[in-house]
Amino acid sequence: MKLPDGNGHFGEYGGRYISETLMPAVIELEKFYKKIRNDREFIKDFKYYLKNYVGRPSPLYFAKRLSEVYDAGIFLKREDLNHTGAHKINNTIGQALLAVKMGKKRIIAETGAGQHGVATATVCALFGLDCEVFMGKKDIERQKQNVFRMELLGAKVNSVEAGSQTLKDAMNEAIRDWITNIHTTYYMIGTVAGPHPYPLMVRDFQSVIGKEVLKQLEKLPDILIACVGGGSNAIGLFYPFLKYNDVKMYAVEAGGYGIETGMHAASISGGKPGVLHGNKTYLLQDEFGRIKDAHSIAAGLDYPGVGPEHSYFADKKRIIIGSVTDEEAVKAFQKLCRLEGIIPALESSHAIAYLEKIKKEIKGKTVVINLSGRGDKDMHTISEYLSKS
């Protein structure tokens, strides 16, 4: 079965749950993208920028000392070495090329940690597009450096003070702007969520990660691990491997203070299916169907939902969903710094931390972890966390 289906459904998940004002625009986007998706010129341009601007392919690095600790062959897919410091740029290059072809001059985006915001601001500078980024007030405070980066790149950063003042509220506000400025504006969603065709498009652009691993490793890995917030880096790594049934996939959600405390961002482990931001998927919600605030030390995972394709494959048990707490993620962060000389993003540290949970299983196995971003942006958060504990 081909996923998503013609209406953007992954089984019961996905779809297009949006107000009528947006429907025509999203249908137009889907038609346009379908035409361009296999267009040789478009693919050539995309590959050109990934190679010459982003610096792809990103290395698949054999983490020798980490491998010794776990008695396994552990490879890190170095998305942290991409221009702008995370996997997010793969998607924004693709969507910016699309927006330019559609004749849109104004780009809006939501951001949590600021990585997608920076990646969006970057491509807008590159292609000469106006850029406005919506960011929760709370995230602006904890990711000041990324706010400054976006401004340097010429973007306007709008502080969102509604609700929990984090990623979900930034997305609400971006959607409101989109409804208002639909004729001129392209909405650049940063993850594999939102109304169809976004989950499909973002997966297409991010699956360069897994395709490169297939080539670089020269054999099939036993296990893949990636952190999952919305899930774009995870689907990017997993997607090209889905057809290989022997490859086991772990998607690691943000456990925050622990799933049992209710203070987490683990939508699949600790939530249930619902509808938000244009798609049906697992969500953190209360008994009345209101969306709950998520919590994670990693701003990029601090979202009460997840991409619909993850929900689908989680139900099918094709992707195994795990979680690690803030504390476990910070420990893994420190471990990677000292063992490999790599400072990972707090988001990616969740994937590293999962090694500890499956350490018996990985003995002697080949494991690929998506190191989705670098940790420079997290210095402030980490130093504060460590000084408290």
Next chain:
Amino acid sequence: MPEYNKIDTVFNKLKSENRKAFIPFISIGDPALETSFEIAKTLVENGADIIELGFPFSDPMADGKVIQRSYERALKNKISMEDAFAFIKRLKAFRDIPVVLFTYYNPVFILGEKFAKDAKEADVQGVLIVDLPPEESAEFTKYIRDKNIYQIYLLAPTTAPDRMRYVLSYAKGFVYYVSVTGVTGARKNLPETIKSRVEEIKRISSIPVGVGFGISSRDQARDIAKHSDAIIIGSKIIQFIEDDIEDKRRILKKIAEFSSDIRSALNDTASSGL
């Protein structure tokens, strides 16, 4: 006796009287459950033909600041769907007015069939779910189909004629034409295109057309009602709540005055044809 939907009854009656419908919107539980009930009664007593009641949602993506804040105040009062249905039952006991429950899909989705059963029991006539377009509505409409509850659909300035025909093929009761490309909220100036768009809808379907989003004055209401069958006003009414949040009597007085004023503006619109 065959079942009929009271929304149809209201529109048929108004049509025969050459009058247009006034459909006010408020959130259940804003600023408090009891006060919002008194506001609903005030609207009913002062000319509302159908009432649209908002069930507060945490992430109202299609709403502007005024309704966002209204939902936030109502959410603090922890209004459940049971509270909402109890509210509607009380209102129905006061006056038998058609009720359209307005919300986003998630609070409805998680209740599933129970939502439809309870809505029927509370005598709800219509459900407007902002983020549930006809493409996705089958899983919900299967629950309301045999209950004589209508899903109210939206048309927007961005909806092209082909799509209009598609949406209208699902529409029952009335269709809600969103007057502006934007979120809810009172506006001084409304687009000139409303008239031609409403006429376009009327060429395709005979279903009554309600126009909402942005309408805030008697003149706007009267002007638009020359073409439409109903006027929907939300943010402007909720603004009265915000302006005098501590003074319930003043809120009720101002809403009563505003409501009567709109009602009277809609009584003589049909004369445009003469």
